[in-house]
Amino acid sequence: MSTPFFSHAIIGGGLLGSSVAYHLSRISKNASIAVLERGSSLDWAAHGNTRYSTGLITSSHASEAGRFMVGQTFADLEDLKGLGFDANFRRVGCVEVGLSLTPSSPPLGPLGNILHFEGWHKAFADPSKPASFDDFLVSEQFARDGCVSPTDLAACYRNAARKMNPALDVRFDSDVVAMEGEDMVELTTADGSKIRAGTVINAAGAWVNSAAGAPAASSVPVGLMRADYWMMRAPRPIPASTPLLTLPGAYIKPGGGDRVEIGTYRDEQVVYGHADEPADQEDNEVESIMCKLELLKTFIPDIEEYAPVHYTSAKTTYTPDGMPVLGRVGGGTGGVDSGGGVFAVSGCNGYGVTWSGGLGRIVAEAVLGVKNVPAELDAGRYEGWTEEEVKKGAAEKRRTKFGVWPPEEQGGVSANA
Ligand SMILES: Cc1cc2nc3c(=O)[nH]c(=O)nc-3n(C[C@H](O)[C@H](O)[C@H](O)COP(=O)(O)OP(=O)(O)OC[C@H]3O[C@@H](n4cnc5c(N)ncnc54)[C@H](O)[C@@H]3O)c2cc1C
Structure with missing residues (x-):
């Protein structure tokens, strides 16, 4: 039997993997998409951050990209409801x-x-x-701010994606343990199954650097x-x-x-x-x-x-500037060993729910070649940083989220990204 091929394979069926699947399906109704999630259909949520999240969706962001991403999440909540999938957002x-x-x-x-x-x-x-x-x-x-159950929102994204794209293949019990390849990536799961994909989107959350024995060349700069x-x-x-x-x-x-x-x-x-x-x-x-x-x-x-x-x-996952890291980490084009073919989405800095809609849209547009990843989100901005520098910067960003007490500086300036 030949190995199934998908134009896009998403590792991780948490909130971000689900949002990416939705936005890929929305933009390109013919995309062939597989979502590979190591949890079972009954307990997938227990495997990632999405299950443990407080679920706040908040608008206070200093950066334009931050404001765009949360704006997209609010727009998605309405669109999902229109498609028959109400995430029960509490305003x-x-x-x-x-x-x-x-x-x-x-x-x-x-x-x-x-x-x-x-x-x-x-x-x-x-x-x-x-x-x-x-x-x-x-x-x-x-x-307009409020909260949602992040697992409900993830399910709404996946169900809406399937409504738009009935061929969407969500595979639970699919723990990706290896990825290799040159022109296209081959993914192997723990039970020995294989699929091939044109582009792999690594949305494995906190496991982004350990999923699938991710090659060192594509190490994602997060703490x-x-x-x-x-x-x-x-x-x-x-x-x-x-x-x-x-x-x-x-x-x-x-x-x-x-x-x-x-x-x-x-x-x-x-x-x-x-x-x-x-x-x-x-x-x-x-x-x-x-x-x-x-x-x-x-x-x-x-x-x-x-x-x-x-x-x-x-x-x-956190980053020194408080913004996510997206893109083909490692810059390679010649196969996964040099970072090619794998697109990471990580570094949500405690805003993975808030920014889920914008992140899904930006990733989908980038992998479909509709738009480039905005420079302030591109993982390439950390080229030249050592792992230690990224970790230290990320810890400082988390420490100062919303400011500190007692205040280190006067002036009432928000530390929000
Ligand atoms: C305590 C807490 C509170 C938070 N509060 C908020 C908040 O109020 N507002 C907000 O905006 N954000 C909040 N966040 C952040 C937000 O929850 C996360 O950024 C978001 O849930 C991340 O989603 P994700 O899909 O990237 O990761 P995850 O939900 O972790 O999904 C990753 C998925 O990948 C799967 N996976 C991993 N490795 C593999 C593999 N090898 N093969 C197959 N599947 C794999 C996992 O099983 C998992 O389901 C909070 C986070 C925490 C921990």
């Missing part, structure tokens, strides 16, 4: 608070406690007019770091109008009733060598709240009365 708004405060600033006054403030609904009464608060700074607020958050139980119900909140060093997602998820950015980031490496035992789960206790107390004075309910942690 609650997002507020970036407190970047002008210092630890010596007076208490938050009437605001008092950002999780028990009754005035948030007024902030979004007229989304065209920013709300003003006398006693603290809201540096940005976005009425691998733990992202984690606690679901907590508040001592009293949190008003339903409370938006998503970002603080200088933490993010907060009210979860309904008395539940809230709090994620922090540690001052000391551990950079891992492999996505399956165990987390540092010294730096335990509780540390993820304790390390930002002073910050949290400033904005949520009764934080010590909150009870931890559930801890979630996974490893995710």
Whole structure:
């Protein structure tokens, strides 16, 4: 039997692999696409980041590329719904608070406690007019922001792709263990099956550098770091109008009733060598709240009365400039050993959900030859960097996401990419 051929093979059926499959199918209805996912159809989500993600979709990005990518995600949510696949996005708004405060600033006054403030609904009464608060700074607020289940969104992308392109072949239980080839790439899965593809899109998330024995020449310039958050139980119900909140060093997602998820950015980031490496035992789960206790107390004075309910942690990819890395890493054209034929999508810097639509579209347009990858996202920008420099820069970017507390610089400037 001859080896099946696909114009595009996507390694990884997480959110990004699914979004790429959708955008390839949208642009080129005749593309022959295979998605190879090592998880089974029942548990695929448990294998990657998408399952563990908080699922925030937020608009505050300093770069034009960042704003384009989230804009595409919002457009996709509407288009997916139009195709009959509703990802149940929950629009609650997002507020970036407190970047002008210092630890010596007076208490938050009437605001008092950002999780028990009754005035948030007024902030979004007229989304065209920013709300003003006398006693603290809201540096940005976005009425359109909210959250989604990332696994539902991934399923919507895949199902919509199949609706447009019935020949789309999603293969679960397909752990890609080898890739080789010159003119076209041959992929081998753990059960010995093979397929050939014109272009391989490596969307293996945190495993981007270990999937398929990825050749050193196509090593993707990312740092691998733990992202984690606690679901907590508040001592009293949190008003339903409370938006998503970002603080200088933490993010907060009210979860309904008395539940809230709090994620922090540690001052000391551990950079891992492999996505399956165990987390540092010294730096335990509780540390993820304790390390930002002073910050949290400033904005949520009764934080010590909150009870931890559930801890979630996974490893995710960051870059020194906070932007994704896309492209034919290694620049080779003569086969996978020199980096040719394999297109990576990685380095989502905690925005893999937020930017999923834009990333899927940019990758699809690039591999179909419709548009080049924008220079600020091209993996080639890290040529000449050592692995150590990339890892160190990526750790610094993660540490300073949304700013730091206590502030290292005055001026209330967002560290957002
Ligand atoms: C705790 C946490 C909170 C987060 N919160 C947010 C948030 O609020 N907002 C936001 O925008 N982003 C957030 N992120 C980031 C976002 O979730 C990720 O960027 C996104 O899910 C990445 O999707 P992905 O498809 O690239 O990776 P994954 O979901 O990891 O998918 C990769 C897939 O590849 C498969 N795979 C790996 N190797 C192979 C192989 N050899 N063969 C076949 N398949 C393979 C895996 O099984 C997996 O399913 C968060 C991340 C974490 C960890």
